[in-house]
Amino acid sequence: MPVDSDSLAAFRKQVTSARSLDTISWDASRQLVNPADWPATRTRLIDAIDASSTHDDLKQGLIAALPPAHATDDRHSCVDLLKQFTGLPPTKALRALCVFFGLRAKPTTKWPLPTVSPDTVEAFIQEHLNPFDLLLEQLPASMLDLGAGDLSFAEELVTLYEPQLAMHNRPLMLHCLDRLNPDSQLGGPLHAPPLRLTRLRAKPGLQFRFYGDQDMFALDPLERDQRLATRYLIVTCWAPATPTFAYEPTRISPTCLAEELRRTKGESREVRHGKEHALEVHHAGRSLLFPPWKFDIRGPLALLELMATRGALCVLGAVDSQVFWEILSQLIEDPGVRPADLILSPQTLPQVFGETYRRLAALPIGGSCMLSDLAPLRQSFPSVLRLPAGHLAPYRFRQVRIQRGALFEGIPASSTARRFQGMSEETPPWFVTLVPESISIS
Ligand SMILES: C[S@@+](CC[C@H](N)C(=O)[O-])C[C@H]1O[C@@H](n2cnc3c(N)ncnc32)[C@H](O)[C@@H]1O
Known part of the structure; x- marks a missing residue:
């Protein structure tokens, strides 16, 4: 069933607002829609749309508007549909949908990570x-x-x-x-x-x-x-x-632990030591600071x-x-x-x-x-x-x-x-x- 124009307008408004409220995710979403990442993003986006509380007709329309996984150049075939749902040109439209449906880009890491099994x-x-x-x-x-x-x-x-x-x-x-x-x-x-x-x-x-x-x-x-x-x-x-x-x-329960610490380490209390806080412990006739x-x-x-x-x-x-x-x-x-x-x-x-x-x-x-x-x-x-x-x-x-x-x-x-x-x-x-x-x- 086609989505009525009021629902479409309300959805466009929500997408615009999600995008302007979360500028960090908006910036990071660039990575999600690049050609190498799009196939995986598309699958995640469909899952997120499916799992959302969006109305069923809208869900179907949105999924149909997504460009195919391996034909990223074909984004333009979806121009009109994406524009209807988001009011945006194709790439921005996909980024906005990622932000709206909560997809987060994996942070690029500064440090290499081990891959050894x-x-x-x-x-x-x-x-x-x-x-x-x-x-x-x-x-x-x-x-x-x-x-x-x-x-x-x-x-x-x-x-x-x-x-x-x-x-x-x-x-x-x-x-x-x-x-x-x-x-x-x-x-x-x-x-x-x-x-x-x-x-x-x-x-x-x-x-x-x-x-x-x-x-x-x-x-x-x-x-x-x-x-x-x-x-x-x-x-x-x-x-x-x-x-x-x-x-x-x-x-070991807190009571048992407190008793054991008192028995083995001695009585302790928080004190001031110059400008800092310290723990004063009385142990074997001596007072120690930690x-x-x-x-x-x-x-x-x-x-x-x-x-x-x-x-x-x-x-x-x-x-x-x-x-x-x-x-x-x-x-x-x-x-x-x-x-x-x-x-x-x-x-x-x-x-x-x-x-x-x-x-x-x-x-x-x-x-x-x-x-x-x-x-x-x-x-x-x-x-x-x-x-x-x-x-x-x-x-x-x-x-x-x-x-x-x-x-x-x-x-x-x-x-x-x-x-x-x-x-x-x-x-x-x-x-x-x-x-x-x-x-x-x-
Ligand atoms: C027994 S010393 C050993 C120090 C050093 N690894 C060595 O073997 O010479 C324990 C060290 O752990 C630190 N430590 C205790 N609790 C810690 C915590 N929650 N996070 C980070 N360091 C902690 C202490 O400040 C202390 O330097």
């Missing part, structure tokens, strides 16, 4: 004990370091890999961030020394960025204005913060999801025992290793993890094993982050390798990893390599 990464991990060597084999050589501290790992990595990549004219892209505010008086040795920063920033062949005062769970603004890439070949985190990642909030967010508990699920959705490969170095077992309890399929409100400790670990605990505890320093040889890997992880569009969830890890120790021959390490060497009362830390894959929802 999980199969290839898994095969690489089976053969190489140094996961960072993937930088030499796959494009782009890109890495994100979360909670980068004093950037000593960053500098070691650059010293080892940048010259080898430069020989093949390949840049190393290294993005680092830390929640510590570089201007803060708190945090002591975790601050990046200015000289190291200057050296890294000055290195030719290195695309280095450091973002201080940056919470790893608030990356949207950085990503939106392309200060970060959406995905990296490798995402790493060295000495994941305690207690931030030492307790999983979906497993950044105010020191006791923000995010838990392993948040860290694993962040890393899995941003890296083709994830590497956790110098993981202390408490954080390690809490992470492990999320990686195994058996829900029995995630008991509610039970704090994991040397006393409870054997009972919770059984044979897996005994085999891992027996791993010598420098030893390694695949977690799947000890217990079935978890097949799907609950999403605890609100991810921006483009980051797929749910996810899982198809391979997890566990190595025991802080330092490994030929593998760059962070300053905390090096400090573990001198800590005789600490149990040796863990090095965990994870190969993520997203699970498509059918």
Whole structure:
């Protein structure tokens, strides 16, 4: 049935108004209608028209007015129809329909993204004990370091890999961030020394960025204005913060958590320290000052999801025992290793993890094993982050390798990893390599 002239006029008005209200989408819509993108855009536009609340007659008319997928020169055969619906010449008409029906152009990215498959990464991990060597084999050589501290790992990595990549004219892209505010008086040795920063920033062949005062769970603004890439070949985190990642909030209730923090860390309160806020903690007869967010508990699920959705490969170095077992309890399929409100400790670990605990505890320093040889890997992880569009969830890890120790021959390490060497009362830390894959929802 032909669309009556009143409905057409009302529709034209709505299209004009959508276009003038959303100038960003209007500018971006140019990309959607270029000849290479038009076939895919046409399919999306038809789906969007179909799914809309537009009147059925109008829907049919609009779909009939769209130029064919592979005959973009033929746009002019639709001139009259498109003009009727939008009041615009053909290309502008199609752009206006894209904006009106909510089609968004994919942002063009400043940083190259990895295209390597999980199969290839898994095969690489089976053969190489140094996961960072993937930088030499796959494009782009890109890495994100979360909670980068004093950037000593960053500098070691650059010293080892940048010259080898430069020989093949390949840049190393290294993005680092830390929640510590570089201007803060708190945090002591975790601050990046200015000289190291200057050296890294000055290195030719290195695309280095450091973002201080940056919470790893608030990356949207950085990503939106392309200060970060959406995905990296490798995402790493060295000495994941305690207690931030030492307790999983979906497993341990707020009351139990508060009691445990009071018992192990002491009483704490927010205070002023000069011009800044701080957390004052009374521990073993001493009063210690930390950044105010020191006791923000995010838990392993948040860290694993962040890393899995941003890296083709994830590497956790110098993981202390408490954080390690809490992470492990999320990686195994058996829900029995995630008991509610039970704090994991040397006393409870054997009972919770059984044979897996005994085999891992027996791993010598420098030893390694695949977690799947000890217990079935978890097949799907609950999403605890609100991810921006483009980051797929749910996810899982198809391979997890566990190595025991802080330092490994030929593998760059962070300053905390090096400090573990001198800590005789600490149990040796863990090095965990994870190969993520997203699970498509059918
Ligand atoms: C134990 S230190 C390890 C520093 C460094 N990776 C190393 O191994 O030497 C933990 C680091 O994580 C940072 N951090 C803690 N929570 C963070 C968050 N939510 N986002 C970004 N960095 C965070 C801390 O400021 C600190 O520098």
